[in-house]
Amino acid sequence: MANMCPYGCFTHAVVRSIPETFGKAVGEGRENGETTVDLAKAQRQFGCLTGALRQKVGMQLIEIPPDPELPESWRIEDVAVIQGDTALITRPFKQQRRSEVEAVRRVMSELSLTVVEMGGEQGDSGGATLEGSDVLFTGREFFVGISSHTNRRGAEVLADTFRDFAVSTVPVCGGARLRNVCSMGGPDTIIMSSSDGAKKTLRMMEQLTDHHYEVLPVPEESASNCIYIKGPSKRDFLLHRPAEECPESVSAFQKLQDYTLLPTACSEASKLGASLSSLCLLINRKHTYF
């Protein structure tokens, strides 16, 4: 379609810094006592990520300042789904996260993207919830993982927003999020965890798609979340978890021909169930038709 171009061409990245309350208010179901996160380390890792995006890959970086009132606001991926020149502002599952969207919405508007609201303005959301970490866009179609945080109504809104594309729903097993078990590793490549749950999800994706993707399996689930970007220089970059965090999977990335691999640590965020892609929104402003 007009919006259909190979996955991976991005010019801008939007991130939101780690607040002091990082890991504090995670609250709810999680055992707070169990996870102890190192704020300073998390901020260092965040800095490494943004540095890689800006300096190595060559992206324009937009950093939204942290808000102590929003301890999870650094998981910016959840609050918007962007394709082409359209940004869908989502409705996160947790009530306390829903105000995270405001700052993001502003940025989207400033980038002159067409902003579509999921909740509120366009009428009642009907209980729709959707988080970006349950959405995999392949360049050709969307997969939405129906998870604890994303429901079918949310997926419907997404389908209504991005009408050019097929939007398929897939089950996500084990309470995980879709993006926890897979990510794009190239225009036609999906990096997939080889856990049983992920395999089930993958099988469903294979059944639902009209296209053919290469699948790069990785033994560790944490390794399956990467960030692939075809930078301004037309080189292929892959940000992935370093060998310390997923020793068995690094060799798999070596199979990617002519890639520039950028090991990027994410251990602290991952303690909270997040991963590399959770930390940024990728945008292609040089959008071309064809």
Next chain:
Amino acid sequence: MTTESGTDSEAKQPQENQEKRKAKAAAEPKSPQNQPEQLPAAAGHSTPARKGQQEEDQESHRSSTSRLSKSPLRGVKKVKIMQCKITLLDGSDFTVNVEKRAKGHVLFDKVCEHLNLLEKDYFGITHRDIENQKNWLDPSKELKKQIRTGPWNFSFNVKFYPPDPMQLIEDITRYYLCLQLRDDIVSGRLPCSFATHTLLGSYTVQSELGDYDPEEMSSEYVSELRFAPNQTKELEEKVVELHKTYKGMTPAEAELHFLENAKKLSMYGVDLHHAKLVGNLYESLAPSEGEDSEGVEIMLGVCSSGLLIYRDRLRINRFAWPKILKISYKRNNFYIKIRPGEFEQFESTIGFKLPNHRAAKRLWKVCVEHHTFFRLVSPEAPPKKFLSLGSKFRYSGRTQAQTRRASAQIGRPAPLFERTSSKRYNMSRSLDGAPIMENHETPAKDGTADGAAKVIAKGDIITTVTTEKKAEEQGEQEDFKKDATETTEPATPLRLDTKDTEPPPDVVKHQTNVSELKRSFLETGGGGTPGLTEWEKRLSSSPLRSPRGDEAPMIEPLEPQDTEDELPVGNETKDEVGPKGTVAAGYLVKYVAGSIITDGATSSGPHGISLSTTMDDDVFVDGTLRDGVEDKTPDSHEEVLVVKVSPGAVRQEVSQAISDKKGTLIIFREAEDKTDDEDNETAVPEELETGEKDAETFKEDSSVDLKSQAAAVKILSSKVEIKTGDETQIKGIDSPKKAMVSWISEEETVTEVTGVKEVDEINTSNGLQQEAEIFTFEEVQSSQLKSNLTQITVSEPSAAVSTLGWVSPSQKAPADQEEKEAVVRETETAAAKQTNLNSVEVAANDTPVVHTETKTITYEAAEVDRNGDADPGVLLSAQTITSETTSTTTTTHITKTVKGGISETRIEKRIVITGDTDIDHDEALAQAIKEAKEQHPDMSVTKVVVHKETEITPEEGED
């Protein structure tokens, strides 16, 4: 089945309509039939009851006036003319008169002619029924049967959206496709984003208005065009912005850009149907918590790649055609049987509830048509009515592969056509669109094709088919190949259905001596199973039998009742299938050959594989099988046509192949023993009478030996003639084309069998002729060594193959040095067979001739030998072995070809049984066949031709 079979449904529809009409009778004096003509209309009102009657026997009475009493008198002479109004894609109306009895294609052709459209297979005509649902007009069915109410108003639409519009040959075709898509978009059927509306709109503007001209075009100039269901000022501004950048772009280019973008839309070419889930959904649905999937509203989308299942706008499942084993409907329900997955052991059936029976049938038809058009090389033959319980509806048009091939021949200069403005899209037209919601309108075809029509269609198809294979290959992607390889045989589907099958019963029905022979042949071959060895093989490989086969796409358009019911149906079909199966194989092979050739030209690697793959679709196979079995005569005609035609097509291809050096692999399977037999029967007697050749029987061909083949059917005759011509040419020349000819010649030889001498001459004269002889042999032997060859072999198990094979080998020999012969094995087998045959007293079986009527079968061993010898000369890989007993002469011809990594082994056995009337030739033949099968368990019998000649016997002192 009790009530719901397709046939029933068809019957029902009229009834329903009748009732409705009766109710409305007063209000609507103009029943469809009468409408145009005043008199009939009047009659209509006066007696509603009559209407009912009329409808019931529409066929017989329609042509005549509505008054039954007068029908006999007027019936013949009076031709009712109906005025049809067709809404074209540009919104204009086209009015044309057609005879009331005319078939759908008459109207369609007139419209296409009016539109100057050659690539018309992607299009169709729709008619809204009383429920305001769009139904596709069946080109092979009479119009009056399809239009039961209301005025004869139609619309012209795209029926099959080409996945790659770039491959359309003519700009005018793309233009009409664009018009359809614009309407799809504006109406909301084809949803797209704002950006896409903008982009497509800008191309539309460029196409219609040309370059942006600030002087002539006011700021409002785009407002008169419609681009989207909800067109905003912002959208128009963006359209203008883009339009300005297109300077110099021609309308055709703009349309190409339009299509290149539109085709990527996820709902492009998806025909949606409302339905509800029946039973628990599939694990894949990922239902929300606590949600019961039962009764959930969904949409079924039929498209080129398969069946899509949507819930609201979300795709919740997808079944590619290869995944679907069978589609069926019963009452309001539509079922798909799914091939078991990698980790599943059994196929599963998923049911959907449609709003009503008609909707279910409409969906089923659309599925059958899409599957056939996009997945098959050629349409499958419709089942014969009396044996099949389900609807006999089949897609009778050309497949995409065929139409691509055919349109490649379009040589006319690009036609000039005027692009009308799209002003027609006025606000009133725009709908908001939930495209999904619009599904109700999905069109479906009605009706089955008539036998005659079918035949014709087939003929066309066949001709085209060969050519089209290329297209298919090109278009058809690797998936196809994969499937093919895996599936290997189209036959699989049949088998699935037929697992238990017993072809024999069907055969019995036919009751001809020949049929008996066949039956015995089949029975023996199967070792209890009716199927041939090859069949068995296929079965084993088939998905049904072995869960493993994932890819082979098979769809059987049967109308099963319940699962339980289906079983019985399946059996019935099975029986039919058995015999047909062979036939089908024949078709397949031919196609394959064509494809192969083309492939060679084009080419990708595994030509051999591709052959089998192409044939994969089950549906196709089933159809063919059925045909063969059910109706002897009709089938025979069809088959004959096919065969003959294919040769013609093959010829060209072969020639090409030869030139390309790829032609070697051309193989024909002809499992059509029955057909041949039948043909032979009809033809043979005539031939005998004539004395030498059957030429007489064949109207046109007469002089040529080939004519004997013509015996198959008059219809064929025209084709036959051509063939004969080719044959003669071939004889003179040893080109690959000759192979085709040889095929023909084979048939001739059969007929000629009576006149042994003639045959000999032929043999000597042409290598091709040898092939023909080989054919006969092949038929007898039925089974072949293909097991060794694996894929290729499988495809060509039958004798029919042998002929082609022979030809091809000959060609190959020159062209392909690569070919190798595994003569040794074959020879051994042949020897064994021969011995067996001898014991039986079977002198020699000539493929071509099978006549139960005549008691004496005459064959010249010498001839056979000669043939064999000649063949080897021509074909590097061919061997002929002859053994003689007192009463029996057996000639075995084994050809092995290796090309492109695929090897094919073909065994043709000719058994000549010489003896007094006392000898039971049928039994002897049956024995011979049985033995042949036993000898070559790995192979299947593709063709058996029996020729009996009583009179000639004395002359034939050869043995």
